Amino acid sequence: MSKNNVDGIPYRTIKRLPQYRAALADALEAGHTRISSSQLAGVCNVTASQLRQDLSYFGSFGQQGYGYDTEVLLTSIDRILGIDQNSPMILVGVGRLGRSLLSYPGFAGKGFQFVYAFDSNPELFGMQLDGVPVYDVSELEQRLADQAIDIAVLTVPKEAAQSTAELLVAAGVRGIMNFAPIQLHLPSYVVVENVHFSHSLLTLAFQLKPRRPVTL
Amino acid sequence: MSKNNVDGIPYRTIKRLPQYRAALADALEAGHTRISSSQLAGVCNVTASQLRQDLSYFGSFGQQGYGYDTEVLLTSIDRILGIDQNSPMILVGVGRLGRSLLSYPGFAGKGFQFVYAFDSNPELFGMQLDGVPVYDVSELEQRLADQAIDIAVLTVPKEAAQSTAELLVAAGVRGIMNFAPIQLHLPSYVVVENVHFSHSLLTLAFQLKPRRPVTL
DNA sequence: TAGATTGTTAATCGATTAACAATC
DNA sequence: TAGATTGTTAATCGATTAACAATC
Numbered sequence: 001m002s003k004n005n006v007d008g009i010p011y012r013t014i015k016r017l018p019q020y021r022a023a024l025a026d027a028l029e030a031g032h033t034r035i036s037s038s039q040l041a042g043v044c045n046v047t048a049s050q051l052r053q054d055l056s057y058f059g060s061f062g063q064q065g066y067g068y069d070t071e072v073l074l075t076s077i078d079r080i081l082g083i084d085q086n087s088p089m090i091l092v093g094v095g096r097l098g099r100s101l102l103s104y105p106g107f108a109g110k111g112f113q114f115v116y117a118f119d120s121n122p123e124l125f126g127m128q129l130d131g132v133p134v135y136d137v138s139e140l141e142q143r144l145a146d147q148a149i150d151i152a153v154l155t156v157p158k159e160a161a162q163s164t165a166e167l168l169v170a171a172g173v174r175g176i177m178n179f180a181p182i183q184l185h186l187p188s189y190v191v192v193e194n195v196h197f198s199h200s201l202l203t204l205a206f207q208l209k210p211r212r213p214v215t216l
Numbered sequence: 217m218s219k220n221n222v223d224g225i226p227y228r229t230i231k232r233l234p235q236y237r238a239a240l241a242d243a244l245e246a247g248h249t250r251i252s253s254s255q256l257a258g259v260c261n262v263t264a265s266q267l268r269q270d271l272s273y274f275g276s277f278g279q280q281g282y283g284y285d286t287e288v289l290l291t292s293i294d295r296i297l298g299i300d301q302n303s304p305m306i307l308v309g310v311g312r313l314g315r316s317l318l319s320y321p322g323f324a325g326k327g328f329q330f331v332y333a334f335d336s337n338p339e340l341f342g343m344q345l346d347g348v349p350v351y352d353v354s355e356l357e358q359r360l361a362d363q364a365i366d367i368a369v370l371t372v373p374k375e376a377a378q379s380t381a382e383l384l385v386a387a388g389v390r391g392i393m394n395f396a397p398i399q400l401h402l403p404s405y406v407v408v409e410n411v412h413f414s415h416s417l418l419t420l421a422f423q424l425k426p427r428r429p430v431t432l
Numbered sequence: 433t434a435g436a437t438t439g440t441t442a443a444t445c446g447a448t449t450a451a452c453a454a455t456c
Numbered sequence: 457t458a459g460a461t462t463g464t465t466a467a468t469c470g471a472t473t474a475a476c477a478a479t480c
Contacts, residue, residue, distance in 0.1 A: 007427050010471065014422050018415035022397060036437065045399060048437095049473050056439060064438040065480040081418050082425050096319060100312035106397050106414035112421075150424050151417070175424045177417055181238060181322050183260060193420040195411065198322035199234035201367070201393055202297050204409040205328075206230050208366050208391045209298050211223050226447065252461065264461095265449050272463060280462040281456040 013054045017081055019044045020051065024074040036067035083110050090149050090173075092164055093156035094119040094134055097179060101153060102130040112151075116143055120160075137164065144171040151175045158182050229270045233297055235260045236267070240290040252283035299326050306365050306389075308380055309372035310335040310350055313395060317369060318346040328367075332359055336376075353380065360387040371395045 004011045023043045027035055038048040055061055061076050062068040078084055091098050091114050101107075102114055117129060118137040127134045135143055152173045156164050161180035168176060175191045178184055181199065184192050220227045239259045243251055254264040271277055277292050278284040294300055305323075307314050310333050317323075318330055333345060334353040343350045351359055368389045372380050377396030384392060391407040394400055397415065400408050 004470080006423050012471070014419055015415070017422070018412070018418045019399065021418075022415075023399065026398075038437085043399065047473065049475095050471090052437095052439065053472075060439065062438055063480055064478065065436045067437065080422075082421055083418070087421055096316035100316040101413070103312060104413060107417065110414055110418065112414070112417055151420065175420045177413075177420055182242075183235065183239065191420055191423045193416045195413070195416055196234070197317070197320060197393075197411070198326055198328070199231070199238075200409045200411055201323065201328055202234040202237075202299070202326065203230055204367065204391045204393055204407055205298055205303055206233070206296075207222050207407045220446080228447070254461085263449065265451095266447090268461095268463065269448075276463065278462055279456055280454070281460045283461065 009057045013057060016044070016046065016050075016054055017077055019046075020054075021074065021077045021081065021083075024070055024077065028070045028074060033070050034067055035070050035073070037062070040068070085111055087112050087151060088115045088147065088149055089113065089151040089153060090115060090144070091117040091132070091153050091155065092119075092137065092140075092168065093154060093160075093179075094121070094124055094129065095155060095157075098153075098155035099129060101155065102132055114153075115147065115149065118143075137167070140167055141171040144173075148172060151177070153177045153179070155179045225273045229273060232260070232262065232266075232270055233293055235262075236270075237290065237293045237297065237299075240286055240293065244286045244290060249286050250283055251286050251289070253278070256284070301327055303328050303367060304331045304363070304365055305329065305367040305369060306331060306360070307333040307348070307369050307371065308335075308353065308356075308384065309370060309376075309395075310337070310340055310345065311371060311373075314369075314371035315345060317371065318348055330369075331363065331365065334359075353383070356383055357387040360389075364388060367391045367393070369393045369395070374398050 006014060020040065023040055024035070027040070027043070037051050041048040041051040044051070058076070058080050061073050089112055091102060094117050098117070102117065107113070114132045117132045117134045118140055119134055120137050122136070124134045125136050150173065152168045152175070154161060154165060154168070154176050158180050161178065161182045162184060165176060165178070165184045165186055169186055169190055174189065176184065176186075176193070178192050178194050181196050186192065222230060236256065239256055240251070243256070243259070253267050257264040257267040260267070274292070274296050277289050305328055307318060307330050314333070318333065323329070330348045333348050333350045334356055335350055336353050338352070340350045341352050366389065368384045368391070370377060370381060370384070370392050374396050377394065377398045378400060381392060381394070381400045381402055385402055385406055390405065392400065392402075392409070394408050394410050397412050402408065
């Protein structure tokens with residue numbers, strides 16, 4: 001399981017599955033009970049070849065001459081992604097961003113649910129935010145002893161990110177969605193997905209910059 | 217300028233520049249006035265080869281036998297990314313997520329600044345949030361007539377995303393940071409960076425799922 | 433059946449890595 | 457100078473695309 005490969009499945013393929021799923025859900029809602037690889041690929045801005053190649057890592061879901069049954073393919077991808085299962089999560093860092101994530105509408109429908117939130121600010125301890133209780137981050141290991149949690153969403157300040165991430169790993173967390181603008185260094189079995197707003201913005205801005213043909 | 221290539225520079229290279237920049241800023245703050253490609257690469261979880269290859273698209277910044285002057289390289293990357301310039305932006309969609317972005321600390325230091333916010337909720341019109349005035353989204357074109365804005369951060373609900381994005385393009389916006397969980401379809405000259413929380417989370421969860429060696 | 437479209441193999445393309453001459 | 461490390465070229469690797477036989 002290297003950086004670009006999860007059990008023989010390219011990381012890029014995995015990244016595209018949620019896109020496919022979203023497009024299929026839309027298509028189904030729009031009443032399209034049937035969809036071809038080129039139709040689905042068109043909506044997702046990929047080639048039909050790539051879509052079929054991606055799906056082939058997981059099995060066969062269509063019929064020659066017909067295409068895919070929208071609902072069957074949607075359900076299949078849901079199962080591949082584990083959307084059918086419940087995924088309890090914790091939030092670590094209850095700032096403005098963290099709070100906005102507690103009520104983020106896109107999570108619940110996909111089986112993701114915050115069970116606890118943690119912060120270092122005593123004023124927050126014991127509060128319920130959007131139905132999620134906030135505890136002292138020092139209680140992390142103890143609170144996770146009774147309920148095993150795989151996934152943590154990390155929204156602490158940059159300075160606290162590495163040490164907090166280590167606490168999380170010590171408490172049994174195996175996957176971290178990291179919003180702190182820092183590269184975490186953790187044991188290799190821990191999976192980290194980075195969401196770096198300012199990096200995305202810099203990437204965007206770069207592409208808008210006027211540039212002479214080759215060098216700048 | 218295809219999808220994977222901006223004026224001959226691979227998109228993946230561009231995505232890594234902000235990482236390098238962040239690591240260099242940290243190194244400088246920690247008092248390291250000098251850094252080698254393998255040191256910097258190590259912190260960024262890439263190979264030294266890749267780092268040097270990436271930099272070579274933009275010029276030569278180091279010295280054989282010595283490495284890089286941290287500050288020189290940092291300044292060079294800042295110039296490449298345009299961090300030295302000011303980038304006014306607008307926020308469209310003043311929900312909880314949007315509000316949290318208005319005060320996001322990582323933007324200002326890199327030249328990004330929100331000048332206006334827009335929403336469709338009349339209760340918000342005329343308010344100042346974190347010093348940013350909120351206007352009716354229908355005034356978008358008019359408000360942007362006097363001040364040209366390249367970049368918009370889009371945090372409207374999924375249903376409104378496509379039509380709002382089209383409004384933005386009509387008002388002259390050329391780059392959109394899209395938080396709505398939908399694939400936008402816009403003229404090819406418009407640059408879109410997607411930030412899809414639930415997609416990231418699904419990608420993360422997939423990697424944590426127990427899987428038998430090959431298929432599932 | 434004829435037309436359409438899948439699943440998969442082979443060909444192409446691009447990105448990463450390795451290697452090393454140049455040189456500080 | 458000797459050792460270290462860059463910038464760059466060439467080799468490798470992996471992902472995307474094209475093509476097509478299978479078949480609904």
